[in-house]
Amino acid sequence: MAALTPGAPAAGSTDPAAAGPPVPPRPRDDFARRAGRAALRAGAVLLRRILVLAALLAVVFAAVEMLPGDAATATAERGDSAAAIAARREHLGLDRPLWERFTDWMTALPTGDLGTSARGEKVADLLRDPFPNTLALAGAAFALTVAASLALGCLAAARPGRRTDRMIGHTATTAFAVPDFVLATGLVLVLSLWTGLLPAVTVADASGKPAEWTMMIMPVLALAVPQTGWNTRIVRGALADQADAAHVEAARLDGLSTTRVLLRHALPGALPVIATGIATSTGMLLGGAVVVETLFNHPGIGTVLAGAVAGRDTTLIAGCVALAGAAITLVLLAADLVRAKTVGAGR
Amino acid sequence: MYVNRRQVLMTAGGLGAATLVGCSSQSGGAPAPQTTGGTPKKGGTLRVGALGRAGAITRDPHGTQSNESDYLVLSLVFDTLTVPAGRPNTAPRLAASWESTPDLKTWRFKIAPGAAFHDGSPVTAADVVWSLRRLRGTKSGASRLPGIQAENITADGDGTVVLVSDYPNAELPLLTRLSSFILKKDTPDNALDKAPGTGPFKLDWYRNGNARLVRNEKWYGGEVLLDAVEITMFETAQAMSNAILAGQIDLASNVGPVAARIAETRKDLRVVRRADDMAMPIVMRTKDGPFADPRVREALRLVVDRDAMVKQVLSGYGTVANDVMGTGDPRYARDLPQRKRDLARAGQLLAEANFDLGKTYDLITTEDIAGLAESATLFANHAREAGIRINVVKQESGTFWDATWLKGTLYTTYWGTNDSVLFLGSKLMVGDAGQNEAQFADPAFDDAYRRAVGAADEAGRAAALVEVQKIQHERSGYLLWGMADGIDVAAAKVQNLPTLAGYGRVQLQSTWLR
Numbered sequence: 015m016a017a018l019t020p021g022a023p024a025a026g027s028t029d030p031a032a033a034g035p036p037v038p039p040r041p042r043d044d045f046a047r048r049a050g051r052a053a054l055r056a057g058a059v060l061l062r063r064i065l066v067l068a069a070l071l072a073v074v075f076a077a078v079e080m081l082p083g084d085a086a087t088a089t090a091e092r093g094d095s096a097a098a099i100a101a102r103r104e105h106l107g108l109d110r111p112l113w114e115r116f117t118d119w120m121t122a123l124p125t126g127d128l129g130t131s132a133r134g135e136k137v138a139d140l141l142r143d144p145f146p147n148t149l150a151l152a153g154a155a156f157a158l159t160v161a162a163s164l165a166l167g168c169l170a171a172a173r174p175g176r177r178t179d180r181m182i183g184h185t186a187t188t189a190f191a192v193p194d195f196v197l198a199t200g201l202v203l204v205l206s207l208w209t210g211l212l213p214a215v216t217v218a219d220a221s222g223k224p225a226e227w228t229m230m231i232m233p234v235l236a237l238a239v240p241q242t243g244w245n246t247r248i249v250r251g252a253l254a255d256q257a258d259a260a261h262v263e264a265a266r267l268d269g270l271s272t273t274r275v276l277l278r279h280a281l282p283g284a285l286p287v288i289a290t291g292i293a294t295s296t297g298m299l300l301g302g303a304v305v306v307e308t309l310f311n312h313p314g315i316g317t318v319l320a321g322a323v324a325g326r327d328t329t330l331i332a333g334c335v336a337l338a339g340a341a342i343t344l345v346l347l348a349a350d351l352v353r354a355k356t357v358g359a360g361r
Numbered sequence: 362m363y364v365n366r367r368q369v370l371m372t373a374g375g376l377g378a379a380t381l382v383g384c385s386s387q388s389g390g391a392p393a394p395q396t397t398g399g400t401p402k403k404g405g406t407l408r409v410g411a412l413g414r415a416g417a418i419t420r421d422p423h424g425t426q427s428n429e430s431d432y433l434v435l436s437l438v439f440d441t442l443t444v445p446a447g448r449p450n451t452a453p454r455l456a457a458s459w460e461s462t463p464d465l466k467t468w469r470f471k472i473a474p475g476a477a478f479h480d481g482s483p484v485t486a487a488d489v490v491w492s493l494r495r496l497r498g499t500k501s502g503a504s505r506l507p508g509i510q511a512e513n514i515t516a517d518g519d520g521t522v523v524l525v526s527d528y529p530n531a532e533l534p535l536l537t538r539l540s541s542f543i544l545k546k547d548t549p550d551n552a553l554d555k556a557p558g559t560g561p562f563k564l565d566w567y568r569n570g571n572a573r574l575v576r577n578e579k580w581y582g583g584e585v586l587l588d589a590v591e592i593t594m595f596e597t598a599q600a601m602s603n604a605i606l607a608g609q610i611d612l613a614s615n616v617g618p619v620a621a622r623i624a625e626t627r628k629d630l631r632v633v634r635r636a637d638d639m640a641m642p643i644v645m646r647t648k649d650g651p652f653a654d655p656r657v658r659e660a661l662r663l664v665v666d667r668d669a670m671v672k673q674v675l676s677g678y679g680t681v682a683n684d685v686m687g688t689g690d691p692r693y694a695r696d697l698p699q700r701k702r703d704l705a706r707a708g709q710l711l712a713e714a715n716f717d718l719g720k721t722y723d724l725i726t727t728e729d730i731a732g733l734a735e736s737a738t739l740f741a742n743h744a745r746e747a748g749i750r751i752n753v754v755k756q757e758s759g760t761f762w763d764a765t766w767l768k769g770t771l772y773t774t775y776w777g778t779n780d781s782v783l784f785l786g787s788k789l790m791v792g793d794a795g796q797n798e799a800q801f802a803d804p805a806f807d808d809a810y811r812r813a814v815g816a817a818d819e820a821g822r823a824a825a826l827v828e829v830q831k832i833q834h835e836r837s838g839y840l841l842w843g844m845a846d847g848i849d850v851a852a853a854k855v856q857n858l859p860t861l862a863g864y865g866r867v868q869l870q871s872t873w874l875r
Contacts, residue, residue, distance in 0.1 A: 083759020089417075089425070098500070099763075131416055133425075140416060143569050206607045214607035215600050217408075217593045220566040220573065311593075311600040313415075313569060321414030321596060326759075330416050 059350050063343040067336070068120065074335050075116045078328040084108055085132035088326040106132060119329060123336065129329035131322075137333035141315055143222035145337050148307070148314030152299045152341070154230060155237035159299075160292055162242045167249025167288075168281070172272050174254065182246060189243030194302045198236040198309045205232060215311040222313065233310045237302050241295045248291035252284035259283060286353040293349030300338045399856065405874035406589040407855065409433065410601040410610040413570050413594040420554045420567070422542035423496045429615060430594035434572045436867040437590060438479075439542035439558035440582075442470055442489070442522075443534050445865040448691040450780040451534045454582065455484065455543055455559060456522075465529035465815055470522045470537075475581040478545055479557035486516035491546040493522070493537075504795075505540045507787075509533075529815035531822065532783050539864055561585045561870035570594030586873040602850070605630065611852040611874075614866060617731060618676040624850040631851050636680060637689035637779045638847030638862040641736055643724070643840040646770040648800035651722060655836040656714040662700055662840050663707040664747045665740055671843040674736045678846040685833045686789065687782030688844050689862055692823070694830040704747050711749070721750040725772040727761045732845065737773050740842070767798055774798055777863050779844065786810050786829055790837060799838020806832045 086103040103109050119129050128137035170182040206214035212231055219225040256262055257280060265279040300316075307316030315334045322330035413428030422439050426432045443459075446452035453459075456470035476484040496502055497511045506514075513525035526533055548556045554567065561582060562574035574590045593610060595601035602620035605613035606627075613620060624630040645652035645661060652658055667681040682688055683699050711718065726737035734755055741751040756765060765772050778784065788794055791810050792802040809832060812825035833839065847862055854875040859868045 082757035087759035087762060089427075133417060133419070135416075135418075140418075144415065202603050202607075207603070210607070213609055214603040215595075215609060217604070217609060218569065218571050220568055222568045222571075308596050309600060311595050311597075311604070313571075317596050318415040322416045325414065325416055327416050 055354065056347070056351065059347055060343075063347060067339045067343055070339055071120065071332055071336060072116060074332050075112060075119075075328060078323075078326060078331055079112050081323075081326060083326055085326045085328065088324075089132050115328075119332060128333040128336065131330045132325055132327040137330050140318065140330065141333055141337060144313055144315045144318050147223065147312065148300070148303055148316060148338075149341065151230065151233055151307070151312060151314055152237065152296070152303055154234045155241070155299050156296065156345075158234060158238040159241040159245055159295060162238070163245030163249050163292070164288070166242070166246040167253060168276055170246070170250045171253035171257070171280070172276055174257070179250075183250065186243040186246040186250075189239050190241075190247070191243075192240060194236055194240055195305050195309060197239060198232070198306055201232045201236055202309075216313065217311070218313045224312070229310075229312075233306050233312050236306045236310070237299050240302070241298055244298075245288075245292050245295060249284070249288050252287040252291075253280050255287075256280040256283045282356065285356045289349045289352040289356075293346050296342045296345040300342060303338075399875055401586055401857065401871075401873045402875065403584075403586045403873070404588050406591055407587050407612060407869065407872060407874065408591045408593070408610040409612045409614055409869070410593050410595050410604050410616070411614045412596075412598065412601065414596060415570060415594075418570050421550075422544060422553070422558075423492075423499050423540065425501065428570065428594065430570050430572075430592055432864060433592055433614065433867050434564070434567065434574070435542060436560070436864070437562040437574055437869060438560045438564050439544065440476075440560045441539060441541045442537040442543070443541075444868060445538050445780065445861050445863070447861065450689070450691055451538060455489070456534075456537070459534050461531075461533070463817055465531050465533075466526050468524045468526070468533050469517065470524070470534075472520050472522070473581050474520075476559055477579065477581065478559055479563045479577060482545070484543065484559055485519045485546075486522050487519075488546045489522045489543050490514050490516045492543045493524075493541060495544070496540060496542075506536060509536075531814045532781060532787075535781055535784060562587075562590055565589070580870070582870065585870055587869070590869060605850050605852070608852070611855050612858070613850045615847055616850050617848055618678045620850050621678065621848045622676065629853050631853050631855075633849040633851055633858050633860060634678060635847035635849070635860050635862050635866060637844045638777070639730070639845040640682070640686060640688070640776045640779050640841055641674075641730070641733055641845065642686065642774060642776075642842070643737070643740060644769070644772050644774050644798045645838045645840065646800055647836075647838040648802065650770040651716065651720075652770060652838070654714040654716070656710040657716050658836065658838065658840070660707040660710040660714070660716070660747075661744070661749070663703045663710070664749065665743050665840060665842050666702045667700075667842045669743070670736060670739055673739055674732045675843065675845050678848055679843050680846075682841045682843050683834060684837070684839055684841045685782065685830045686776070686785040686837075686839055686841060687779055687830075688841075689780035690782045691780075692826055693782060694827055694834075697830060697834050700834075702743075707747050711747075716749075718748050718750070721752050722771055723754045724751050725754045725756055725761065725765045725769050727756055727758050727773070729758050729761075730775055733773050733775060736842070740840075767796065767800075779862060782826060782830055783810070783813055786833075787814070789839075790833065801838045803832060803836070806837075 084103070085106055086099050086108055089102070107115060122129065126138065128141065131137050131140060166182050166186070170179040173179050202214050205212045213226065213229050216224045216229040224230060253276065262275060262279045265275045303314060303316035304319050306312070307314045308320045315337060319331060319334040322334065411430035411433045413430035417427045419426055419428070419431055422435050426435065440455040442454060442456040443451050444454045453473070455473055455476055457473040459468055459470045461468045472484055472486060472489065478484060493506065493514045494511045497506050497509065497514065508527045508530060509524050510527065515523050517523050524533065543559060544556050561577050561580045562585070563577050565573040565575045571594055572592045576585045576588055595604070598617050598620065601613045601616050604610045605616065605620065606623060621632045624632050645658050647653055662684055671677065671679045671681055683697055685694060685697065687693060724737050724741060726734045728734050737753045741753050744751045766774070776785065787810070788796050789798055790801050790806060792807050806829065809825050809828035813822050813829050816822045816825060847866060849858065849866060851858055856873050856875055857871050859866050861868065
């Protein structure tokens with residue numbers, strides 16, 4: 015928890031102290047200047063995030079290159095001669111230097127061109143249906159983890175050191191420690207195979223979406239539960255830090271109710287830490303989607319990615335990573351803004 | 362054709378097995394479809410799960426199909442000229458009959474009367490010629506229609522197609538079984554996804570590997586009983602297994618032994634075992650090196666404990682084999698003596714051949730399909746009991762196919778087409794075979810093979826076929842210890858499922874629901 019004190023993971027956040035000008039000038043100028051600075055700040059943060067994403071994609075390209083075999087051998091047919099495989103390699107452009115392939119792919123990216131898969135399909139077409147499915151899954155899991163971890167964290171913080179607190183603490187640690195595939199398998203066994211309450215896997219219909227909404231429940235749970243464990247601890251920790259703050263202490267001494275102290279006085283101060291902590295969950299959620307989607311046959315980019323890695327399909331892998339990375343970037347950006355806003359407002 | 366030589370992450374051992382099954386072009390050779398009784402009934406929707414990967418989806422009937430789900434859709438919407446069967450191993454489909462000239466080079470296929478595309482237009486020889494030429498023109502066309510040049514595919518009138526082979530080929534109708542999907546002449550590449558087929562089902566919708574097909578009321582091949590077939594693509598056998606166990610699908614195609622073991626305990630599910638589905642032999646290089654001496658090869662064949670292999674590697678879902686490839690062939694030589702473990706005899710042979718027992722020999726394998734690497738390890742244990750030191754080396758798939766396959770001295774391989782001794786002989790064992798895995802060159806074998814394929818009289822061919830198998834049993838480069846079953850799991854209500862090996866499992870045209 016110590017690592018998650020405000021400021022630590024917030025790459026790109028700016029010093030909020032500089033936000034307010036010292037002398038209050040005419041309101042309109044002030045507003046324009048504030049807006050300009052906010053935009054500038056957001057722009058700088060965005061730029062940094064984009065650079066990180068680009069670096070990540072470069073790593074992905076290099077990592078796939080390091081795996082044994084390539085897309086030419088992976089899509090080859092038994093009996094293809096070495097010459098045929100070489101021809102495929104040339105056709106796929108795999109004979110060109112890695113750097114060249116990467117820059118080509120990167121420069122086409124801003125136009126929405128995600129390149130061509132090892133089998134000659136447009137990557138953008140391959141991901142058109144899966145990406146929204148993954149967003150829906152990860153989004154639902156995200157919403158659930160935010161709501162649950164705030165509730166549980168506050169509940170625990172309301173009675174520090176008491177039984178509820180300890181129980182929530184232990185449960186949260188356990189939940190976070192369980193690997194998602196173990197959890198997913200357990201969920202299927204209990205909620206589907208033994209009790210028949212929920213469908214075991216996702217079956218897509220003609221629209222490319224899960225045929226029934228109940229098919230989303232278990233994948234969402236499998237993703238959200240470990241993250242809720244993690245985030246509950248963050249919320250609890252941040253609130254504990256705030257409990258010692260002077261204004262919270264004062265509110266308590268004023269005789270305000272525990273709930274009021276917690277929600278009105280402690281929580282606002284804890285929000286920056288919580289926002290950052292929860293935002294980092296996005297990465298875990300989207301990463302976990304590879305395993306969880308595959309286990310539940312959810313038609314998202316996690317499933318596509320699992321197959322693409324097996325097929326050494328660099329552009330398809332990079333396409334998945336780029337989309338997931340973009341989604342994570344947006345959430346982190348939002349978290350940065352929440353931080354800046356709340357920390358700024360606190361002054 | 363369907364080789365995507367990759368192992369999927371984690372749990373999906375079954376998928377690897379799956380992608381390989383049709384790696385040449387045939388399969389089949391099993392008894393008639395199974396029935397548990399009752400009068401066939403019309404109606405109902407069959408929900409099928411099949412393995413496939415989103416990145417490998419193809420809609421081209423002549424494309425590289427590595428997804429079982431895609432192949433299932435294609436083979437229900439489109440027809441091939443012939444289809445896999447039990448006895449004989451090739452049955453009519455779009456071609457109602459065929460005949461050859463005595464030299465076995467020119468083959469005439471008669472198109473089934475009444476055959477029509479889903480849009481109502483009749484199938485003509487021109488459509489067939491166009492489709493076969495298109496198939497021949499694909500990058501693997503030469504291996505799908507071996508020995509048949511594009512210009513030697515011609516029409517004779519509206520109802521007959523003539524194929525002329527470069528060499529005598531008694532097995533030619535077998536070559537058209539799995540990939541000769543017939544489309545309408547001049548179907549443009551960008552319209553393949555909606556191209557009308559001639560098959561027992563019409564495409565209702567297809568999206569990202571999943572599809573719904575509806576009955577073709579006017580199918581020339583007979584009455585189709587199912588109203589519809591819904592196909593769901595699964596990335597892993599594990600997810601598919603959960604789907605059948607939870608009742609979300611009615612048939613889990615090629616789901617593998619793990620699901621089967623669970624299904625065995627349930628009354629509402631049935632395990633369909635399709636014999637002779639997959640061969641996983643050990644290849645011993647015959648040309649040179651430590652296994653060039655046939656006595657050494659025989660010794661290795663005597664060292665393996667076949668029953669233990671079937672029990673442990675295949676979880677019992679398989680049968681013991683006898684070192685002859687093509688166990689599903691109706692004319693497979695069952696009367697050859699079954700080779701059994703005999704360590705004393707093996708030791709004697711090794712001594713006679715001066716085999717160096719002091720050395721350690723690498724056995725190279727991959728994890729391409731479930732059980733393959735395990736088979737290598739277990740064999741190495743058996744060999745150790747005979748004093749032969751074998752070190753199992755697992756190679757990454759791409760490296761294996763580049764560096765070891767066709768070149769190595771001792772390695773595992775696998776074949777999903779096992780219902781023709783001659784087909785495998787031509788592909789793997791004839792001296793100039795393109796995929797001569799063991800570099801086997803045996804004039805007596807070649808001679809027997811040619812007589813088996815090209816002799817004018819049936820009796821002569823039959824005798825030669827026995828000879829082909831005898832030689833294999835005696836001295837080929839293959840140690841074929843057993844055959845894996847193909848395993849489907851179905852809901853009890855599903856009747857008349859195909860029990861053919863390999864891609865014979867896609868023939869759902871006469872399946873019905875109780």
